[in-house]
Amino acid sequence: MSGTNRMTGADAVLRSLEAEGVDVMFGLPGGAILPLYDAIARGTTVRHVLARHEQGAGHMAEGYARASGRPGVALATSGPGATNLVTPIADAWMDSTPLVCITGQVRSTLIGTDAFQECDITGITMPIVKHSWLVQDVKEIPAIIKAAFHVATTGRSGPVLVDIPRDIQEAELDFSYPDEVDLPGWRPPSKVHPLQIREAARVVALAEKPVLYVGGGTLNGDACEELLQLAEVGRLPVITTLMAKGAFPESHELHFGWPGMHGPKWSNFAMNKCDVLVAIGARFDDRVTGKLAAFAPGATIVHLDIDPAEIGKLRVADVPVVGPLKMAIAELTREVERHRSEGVPAPEAWLQKIVDWREEFPLRYDKSDELKPQTVIEKLQELTARDDVIVTTGVGQHQMWAMQYIVSERPRTFITSGGLGTMGYGIPAAIGAKAARPEATVVCVDGDGCFQMTQQELATAVLENLPIVVVIVNNGYLGMVQQWQDMFFAERRSQVHLTRQVPDYAMLAQAYGALGITVESEDELGPALEEALASGRTAVVDCRVAQSEQCFPMIPAGAAAIDMIEYGESVEAM
Amino acid sequence: MKHTISVQVEDKPGALARISTMFARRGFNIDSLAVGPTERSGVSCITLRVDCEQHSLEQIEKQIHKLVNVLRVTELVPGEAVERELLLLKVAAAADKRADLIASAAALGGRTLDLGADAVVFELTGTPEELDSFQELARPHGIQELIRTGRIGMSRPSTRRTSRRLSAIN
Incomplete structure (x- = not known):
C-alpha cells in the first residue's frame, strides 16, 4: 500500500490516474464534473487535452490507445457530455480499443429525479462496455479506477466507464491506491492449452494451402513479433484485416494483402481456396467473409483468440485455441518449427500461386484529366515511405483506398474505425495518436463527409500543439453511399451530394490557424503534400478529386468472395 | 430445445441488468428467470430458462461468462438436476x-x-x-x-x- 492522505474524491481520481501511469487525458468540462476539473487546475502530472466536443475527446483517447498500446482516457460531464461519448465507446467496443471514460454525474441525492443534465449513462452504455461503475461511496474511488484500468486492458481489451456523482467528487477520503484488484468474476484466459497448440501446429504445418487470417487482436495482444516469427518459420502467407493493417510488414514477401469487401482479388482468392485458415485475433466479420456459407469453403479452421466467445460464434473452429495471442503464437511457432525441421515441407507452390494471382489481378485504376483519389493516396505513400508516419482515416471510400495504397510497415501506424465504421473518427484519432507519439508524422486521410463531422477538433490540434496533416479526398459526395446507390439502386443518388466547394476547406483551415491548401490537379498534388508535411503545423490539403470514382475491387454485401467485381466491370457482368 | 442455465453473480448494482441486456442485444429470448440469494453472502443465483439451439446456448454461456460480476455459469442438465x-x-x-x-x-x-x-x-x-x-x-x-x-x-x-x-x- 502506498502512503495514505486525506483528499477529495476528485483529487483521488487524479492520484489514481497518475498511479496508473496515465500521461494524457482528453476531455471537456461541465457542471457535474467541475470538482474534477478544479482538481486538474490545482495540479496533476497528467496532461489534459481540451477537445471541442466530447465525441472528439473520446476518439482522441482511442487514437492515443491505438498508437501507444496504452489505455486512452476521456473525461466528460453528465447528460449530453456523457451521451456524446457514446459513439467513441461503441467504436472502442467494436474494435476492442482499451478506453477508460470518466463522466461526472448529478449529485447522488438527485439521481433518478430527472435533474438538470442527468442521464443514466451507465444504463445507456451497458451493451457497449466491458463493465461500468456508478460510484456510490467516495472511498471506492481508488479501487474502482484500479479495476477500470485492469478490466479495460486485460483479456480482450475494450471500453469501461466510471460515472462519479458530483457530491462524491467533493467528499473526502483517506487515499491509498491498491496494489491488487478485487474482481472475483473477472478471470480472462492467461494460459494456452498445450494439446490444442500441438493439434493446431500439426494442422498448420501439414497444410498444403494455409493462410494466416490476422485480425486486430494481434495488435491488442502485442503479438506482432511472434506473428512475424510464425510466418517466417512456417513460410505461411499472411493476410491482415483492416484492423490488423501494420501488424505484419506489408513489404514482406509473405504479406498478401487484406481480405473482404474491398480487398484485392489475390487476397480473397487465397482466403477462398485455402485448405487451412488460421484466424488469429480475427472475428469473421461480415465485411471480411461476405456470404458466410461460401467463405473459405472446405477449409479447416484453426482459431486463436483471447476471447472464448469469438470461437465458433460465426464459423465452427476445427481447432480452437483460447489464450493470450503472444503466448499462443510463440508456442505455435515452436511446434510448427519442429514439424518443418522434421521435414514437413513449406507450402512453396501455394505461395507462388498467390504471387501469380497478384500479378494476374493487380489493384488498378484509370488515370484521367481529373485528379483521381487513388493517386492522392499513392502520392502520400510515396512521400512518406521513409518516415515514421501514422495514418488515420475516416470511414468510406477514402478509407478503403488508404487500405489498398498505404504501405504499413510497423504495428500501430494505421488507425481506423473498423467495426462501427464511425465517420469523423480520423481527425480526433490523429490528434490522439500525435499526443501518444509526438515524434511521428501523423496524417489523417479523410473524406469530405467525414471531415465535416469532427472538423472542430482542428482547433484542438492547433491550440494544443498537436500538429496533424489532414488530406481530404474531396469528391463532393458521401462517396461510399453514392457508390452503393449507383451500383445497387439504379444510380438514384439520394441525399449524397455535399459539393466540393462548400465549405472552402483551405479557408476553413486558415480560420482555425492551420495551413490550408487546395489541390485541383495532379501537378499541384506533390508540392502541396510536401509543403503540408514539411510545415510542422496542422495542415489541411483539400484534394478535389474526380466525383464519381468508385472503389474496386468489391464484393457486394452478402455475395461470395469469389464473385467480386473488379475495376471496370459493371455490376450486371457479375 | 429448452435449457436451464444457472448463473452465480456478485450481488452488485446492475448485475441482473447486464445479463438481461446481453440477452436482448444478442437476440436471445428468456422463457423464465428467477433471482435469489445463495449460501454465500454477497452472491446471488440467477436461473434462466431459454429456448435455443446448442450453438446459441454455447454463445449465451460464453457471453454471460465474460460479464465482470459473473462468478460461474452452469447448465443444469435434465435428469442430473x-x-x-x-x-x-x-x-x-x-x-x-x-x-x-x-x-x-x-x-x-x-x-x-x-x-x-x-x-x-x-x-x-x-x-x-x-x-x-x-x-x-x-x-x-x-x-x-x-x-x-x-x-x-x-x-x-x-x-x-x-x-x-x-x-x-x-
Whole structure:
C-alpha cells in the first residue's frame, strides 16, 4: 500500500490516474464534473487535452490507445457530455480499443429525479462496455479506477466507464491506491492449452494451402513479433484485416494483402481456396467473409483468440485455441518449427500461386484529366515511405483506398474505425495518436463527409500543439453511399451530394490557424503534400478529386468472395 | 430445445441488468428467470430458462461468462438436476364445486391458501410438468389469476455430475 492522505474524491481520481501511469487525458468540462476539473487546475502530472466536443475527446483517447498500446482516457460531464461519448465507446467496443471514460454525474441525492443534465449513462452504455461503475461511496474511488484500468486492458481489451456523482467528487477520503484488484468474476484466459497448440501446429504445418487470417487482436495482444516469427518459420502467407493493417510488414514477401469487401482479388482468392485458415485475433466479420456459407469453403479452421466467445460464434473452429495471442503464437511457432525441421515441407507452390494471382489481378485504376483519389493516396505513400508516419482515416471510400495504397510497415501506424465504421473518427484519432507519439508524422486521410463531422477538433490540434496533416479526398459526395446507390439502386443518388466547394476547406483551415491548401490537379498534388508535411503545423490539403470514382475491387454485401467485381466491370457482368 | 442455465453473480448494482441486456442485444429470448440469494453472502443465483439451439446456448454461456460480476455459469442438465417452480393459482369455484379441486391439489402436494365465496387460491410447488398438469386440471373451472416464479434448480448429489461449466474451452 502506498502512503495514505486525506483528499477529495476528485483529487483521488487524479492520484489514481497518475498511479496508473496515465500521461494524457482528453476531455471537456461541465457542471457535474467541475470538482474534477478544479482538481486538474490545482495540479496533476497528467496532461489534459481540451477537445471541442466530447465525441472528439473520446476518439482522441482511442487514437492515443491505438498508437501507444496504452489505455486512452476521456473525461466528460453528465447528460449530453456523457451521451456524446457514446459513439467513441461503441467504436472502442467494436474494435476492442482499451478506453477508460470518466463522466461526472448529478449529485447522488438527485439521481433518478430527472435533474438538470442527468442521464443514466451507465444504463445507456451497458451493451457497449466491458463493465461500468456508478460510484456510490467516495472511498471506492481508488479501487474502482484500479479495476477500470485492469478490466479495460486485460483479456480482450475494450471500453469501461466510471460515472462519479458530483457530491462524491467533493467528499473526502483517506487515499491509498491498491496494489491488487478485487474482481472475483473477472478471470480472462492467461494460459494456452498445450494439446490444442500441438493439434493446431500439426494442422498448420501439414497444410498444403494455409493462410494466416490476422485480425486486430494481434495488435491488442502485442503479438506482432511472434506473428512475424510464425510466418517466417512456417513460410505461411499472411493476410491482415483492416484492423490488423501494420501488424505484419506489408513489404514482406509473405504479406498478401487484406481480405473482404474491398480487398484485392489475390487476397480473397487465397482466403477462398485455402485448405487451412488460421484466424488469429480475427472475428469473421461480415465485411471480411461476405456470404458466410461460401467463405473459405472446405477449409479447416484453426482459431486463436483471447476471447472464448469469438470461437465458433460465426464459423465452427476445427481447432480452437483460447489464450493470450503472444503466448499462443510463440508456442505455435515452436511446434510448427519442429514439424518443418522434421521435414514437413513449406507450402512453396501455394505461395507462388498467390504471387501469380497478384500479378494476374493487380489493384488498378484509370488515370484521367481529373485528379483521381487513388493517386492522392499513392502520392502520400510515396512521400512518406521513409518516415515514421501514422495514418488515420475516416470511414468510406477514402478509407478503403488508404487500405489498398498505404504501405504499413510497423504495428500501430494505421488507425481506423473498423467495426462501427464511425465517420469523423480520423481527425480526433490523429490528434490522439500525435499526443501518444509526438515524434511521428501523423496524417489523417479523410473524406469530405467525414471531415465535416469532427472538423472542430482542428482547433484542438492547433491550440494544443498537436500538429496533424489532414488530406481530404474531396469528391463532393458521401462517396461510399453514392457508390452503393449507383451500383445497387439504379444510380438514384439520394441525399449524397455535399459539393466540393462548400465549405472552402483551405479557408476553413486558415480560420482555425492551420495551413490550408487546395489541390485541383495532379501537378499541384506533390508540392502541396510536401509543403503540408514539411510545415510542422496542422495542415489541411483539400484534394478535389474526380466525383464519381468508385472503389474496386468489391464484393457486394452478402455475395461470395469469389464473385467480386473488379475495376471496370459493371455490376450486371457479375 | 429448452435449457436451464444457472448463473452465480456478485450481488452488485446492475448485475441482473447486464445479463438481461446481453440477452436482448444478442437476440436471445428468456422463457423464465428467477433471482435469489445463495449460501454465500454477497452472491446471488440467477436461473434462466431459454429456448435455443446448442450453438446459441454455447454463445449465451460464453457471453454471460465474460460479464465482470459473473462468478460461474452452469447448465443444469435434465435428469442430473432437481428443478422446481412455484405456482399461485386463483380458480373460480363456488363452495359446492371446489372439493375435487382441493383434493387434486392435495394429491400433488399443493396447499389451499385462501377460500373465498367464489374462488380459491392454491399454492403448488413441483416440477414444471406437475404445475402444468394442475393448471390444465383447474382450467375448466375458470382460472382468474395465475403466477409462476420461473424455475430454480441445483444439481443432484446422487448422480455423477456432467453438468458443464462454461470455460469448457479453456
